[in-house]
Amino acid sequence: MAHNALTHPAARKVDGYALFWGLPLVLWQVMFFVAPLVFLVVMTFWTVKNFRLAPDFDTVNWVNMFSKSYVIDTYFRTLGYGALGAVVCSVLAFPASYALAFKASPIVQRIGLFVIITPFFTSYLVRIYSWQAVISDSGLLNGLFGLVGLGPFDMLSTLFGTMIGYLTLTMPLVILLQFFSLTGVDRNLIEAAHNLGCGRLRTVFLVIVPSAKTGIILACTFAFILCFGDLVSPASLGGSKPPTLSILIVDTVKQGNNWPRAAVVALMMVLTLIVVAFTAIFFAYRVKKEKT
Amino acid sequence: MTKKKGETKHTWRFTRRRFLKGSAAAAAVIAASGVTRRVAWSEENTLSYLCWPGHGAEEVVGPFEQANGVKIISKEYVGGEAMMALINQSDSGTYDVVLSDREYITMLRAGGLIDEMDPNDYPFDDFWPEFQKMPGHWLDGKLFSVVLDFGYLGIVHNTDVISEKEASSYKILWDPKLTGKVGQFDWYLPSMGCLSQYNGNKSPFDIDDAAFSKLRDTVFSLKPQVAGYHGIPDIFNALKNGDAFAYQGIGDWITILLAADGYPVTTTIPDEGGIQWTESLSLSTGGKKQAMAKKFIQYLTSPEGQIRVALKSSYMGSIPNKKGWTLMNETKPEGATILRHRFDQRNVMDEYADGKIALRQLPAQQSIDDWSEVWNEYKNI
Numbered sequence: 202m203a204h205n206a207l208t209h210p211a212a213r214k215v216d217g218y219a220l221f222w223g224l225p226l227v228l229w230q231v232m233f234f235v236a237p238l239v240f241l242v243v244m245t246f247w248t249v250k251n252f253r254l255a256p257d258f259d260t261v262n263w264v265n266m267f268s269k270s271y272v273i274d275t276y277f278r279t280l281g282y283g284a285l286g287a288v289v290c291s292v293l294a295f296p297a298s299y300a301l302a303f304k305a306s307p308i309v310q311r312i313g314l315f316v317i318i319t320p321f322f323t324s325y326l327v328r329i330y331s332w333q334a335v336i337s338d339s340g341l342l343n344g345l346f347g348l349v350g351l352g353p354f355d356m357l358s359t360l361f362g363t364m365i366g367y368l369t370l371t372m373p374l375v376i377l378l379q380f381f382s383l384t385g386v387d388r389n390l391i392e393a394a395h396n397l398g399c400g401r402l403r404t405v406f407l408v409i410v411p412s413a414k415t416g417i418i419l420a421c422t423f424a425f426i427l428c429f430g431d432l433v434s435p436a437s438l439g440g441s442k443p444p445t446l447s448i449l450i451v452d453t454v455k456q457g458n459n460w461p462r463a464a465v466v467a468l469m470m471v472l473t474l475i476v477v478a479f480t481a482i483f484f485a486y487r488v489k490k491e492k493t
Numbered sequence: 494m495t496k497k498k499g500e501t502k503h504t505w506r507f508t509r510r511r512f513l514k515g516s517a518a519a520a521a522v523i524a525a526s527g528v529t530r531r532v533a534w535s536e537e538n539t540l541s542y543l544c545w546p547g548h549g550a551e552e553v554v555g556p557f558e559q560a561n562g563v564k565i566i567s568k569e570y571v572g573g574e575a576m577m578a579l580i581n582q583s584d585s586g587t588y589d590v591v592l593s594d595r596e597y598i599t600m601l602r603a604g605g606l607i608d609e610m611d612p613n614d615y616p617f618d619d620f621w622p623e624f625q626k627m628p629g630h631w632l633d634g635k636l637f638s639v640v641l642d643f644g645y646l647g648i649v650h651n652t653d654v655i656s657e658k659e660a661s662s663y664k665i666l667w668d669p670k671l672t673g674k675v676g677q678f679d680w681y682l683p684s685m686g687c688l689s690q691y692n693g694n695k696s697p698f699d700i701d702d703a704a705f706s707k708l709r710d711t712v713f714s715l716k717p718q719v720a721g722y723h724g725i726p727d728i729f730n731a732l733k734n735g736d737a738f739a740y741q742g743i744g745d746w747i748t749i750l751l752a753a754d755g756y757p758v759t760t761t762i763p764d765e766g767g768i769q770w771t772e773s774l775s776l777s778t779g780g781k782k783q784a785m786a787k788k789f790i791q792y793l794t795s796p797e798g799q800i801r802v803a804l805k806s807s808y809m810g811s812i813p814n815k816k817g818w819t820l821m822n823e824t825k826p827e828g829a830t831i832l833r834h835r836f837d838q839r840n841v842m843d844e845y846a847d848g849k850i851a852l853r854q855l856p857a858q859q860s861i862d863d864w865s866e867v868w869n870e871y872k873n874i
Contacts, residue, residue, distance in 0.1 A: 251600065269866075271873035275873060330726075338735045436727075439721075440723065441679065441872060442719060442722060452872075458574060
């Protein structure tokens with residue numbers, strides 16, 4: 202019926218109701234995504250003279266940025282960091298999401314969800330500075346290691362520090378997304394698997410994960426998007442050693458007010474995120490064709 | 494269908510009302526934030542001040558505000574290039590008074606962003622002679638800026654790990670005990686300037702290409718020692734929690750505050766030399782309140798204003814006004830001791846007289862781009 206209604210000629214007329222509710226979203230996206238993106242592209246061709254931006258049509262910024270080996274290195278490094286952050290976060294989040302979705306009583310579930318949301322009550326920046334006090338050489342963790350004769354371990358200003366920051370940023374969101382996706386898994390499928398003699402672990406990997414695939418992939422993608430663009434963790438916990446693309450943007454603006462070159466980097470990031478997001482959505486919603 | 498229409502109609506009325514409510518709320522939010530400030534800026538009883546953090550605080554400008562019935566609206570920046578970016582992107586006359594690092598004054602004048610000043614309006618006779626005709630402030634015999642405060646940059650170090658004797662040469666930065674423990678202030682200019690002094694360049698920023706190439710090698714050779722590249726808050730944290738034991742290119746403006754909190758850190762100017770930072774006041778071109786702006790600069794360079802600038806809580810700085818020194822010794826002797834502004838013992842002017850101090854300036858024979866490019870590569874290797 203619904204299908205017929207959609208294809209009926211009368212339905213092809215402009216639906217004022219849908220248009221009314223849909224238009225704000227379209228306007229919003231045009232104003233705050235498409236227009237700035239177009240401006241960003243235009244700005245990459247501008248030049249800077251004596252700290253002042255001058256509208257221009259010069260490819261100098263593209264040539265300049267792509268001729269520097271460290272820009273390319275930073276790009277792939279940031280890509281790697283983002284991917285690592287997303288995978289580590291997804292793997293670490295899964296047991297928590299699984300336990301909440303399948304093992305916890307409704308009351309524990311509610312408390313658990315509240316606890317997961319709590320970190321959002323504090324500023325991300327404050328949480329990152331708190332981590333500095335925990336993982337620094339004379340920090341809490343090394344103090345505890347010292348009690349048992351270990352350490353001190355270098356954690357701050359390392360990749361480990363950056364990852365701690367990424368997890369702080371992404372973990373609550375990933376657990377929530379995974380949780381909602383896991384609660385949607387048809388329990389009959391799990392029971393059927395158990396009835397057919399499938400072990401617990403096999404059930405998780407062969408039944409639950411494939412059933413919750415969409416949510417798990419989308420959670421991982423969100424984690425990647427957040428990690429890829431994050432400035433605070435690689436700067437304040439990673440010590441900019443080495444830098445990521447976000448730090449490169451800040452440096453480029455700081456040194457000589459070069460917004461056009463920073464726009465080139467920003468555009469590289471936007472394009473990467475678009476490709477990653479669409480690829481992820483493709484895999485998340487792909488339905489495997491049955492072999493006949 | 495009918496029901497749907499009814500819903501739409503109902504929703505429309507609802508939305509319109511909500512829209513009006515929402516608009517009122519949005520207007521209130523906007524009024525409470527930026528727009529109000531803009532309106533306030535245009536009022537006669539305010540003066541806008543583009544400055545480093547803390548210079549517009551009540552503790553510094555309070556007496557001036559009370560005496561003149563004027564409100565100082567400060568816009569803060571960190572780093573000379575951030576200041577250049579802000580002033581270049583603003584309409585003429587957005588700021589009445591500009592506090593600038595000395596090395597950017599030439600650029601400000603070249604950009605037509607600051608006005609000529611009358612030397613008779615300011616207490617140069619009370620200044621130490623070294624600050625009466627500072628290079629960069631006077632251009633073609635005309636005055637464009639008045640020095641407000643200054644300080645020295647050398648090695649900042651943890652005294653539990655590095656003695657002052659060890660810090661008497663930048664060589665200590667390469668010591669094996671500092672591997673992974675040398676923090677880097679993430680601004681190429683002072684950080685590379687000190688390393689240029691280590692290479693024996695008396696004018697650390699005015700070096701030929703061969704010396705610049707050598708400087709590049711020196712900078713890169715420090716990489717294994719690097720703890721991290723830090724902004725100001727991270728420098729404080731790293732020195733507090735022991736993640737960095739030394740930095741080159743920063744100074745008293747960081748360590749005085751930390752030492753006051755009991756942390757074992759100090760600044761030593763190595764034998765190879767240190768760098769001087771200088772903050773100076775200029776009148777912004779297009780400022781509509783030039784008379785009040787002049788009065789404000791007179792206040793800040795007066796003995797009372799100088800003490801307030803010197804001892805402000807965001808960071809302390811040395812002052813050029815000798816009468817300010819005298820008043821500080823009389824009224825704030827502990828401040829005079831911390832800042833080494835005492836007449837009866839070795840003080841900051843003696844270090845200046847020793848000839849160890851070079852003025853911080855922009856690269857003379859290479860471009861800003863060339864130097865910052867080395868710094869970017871250094872961060873990435």
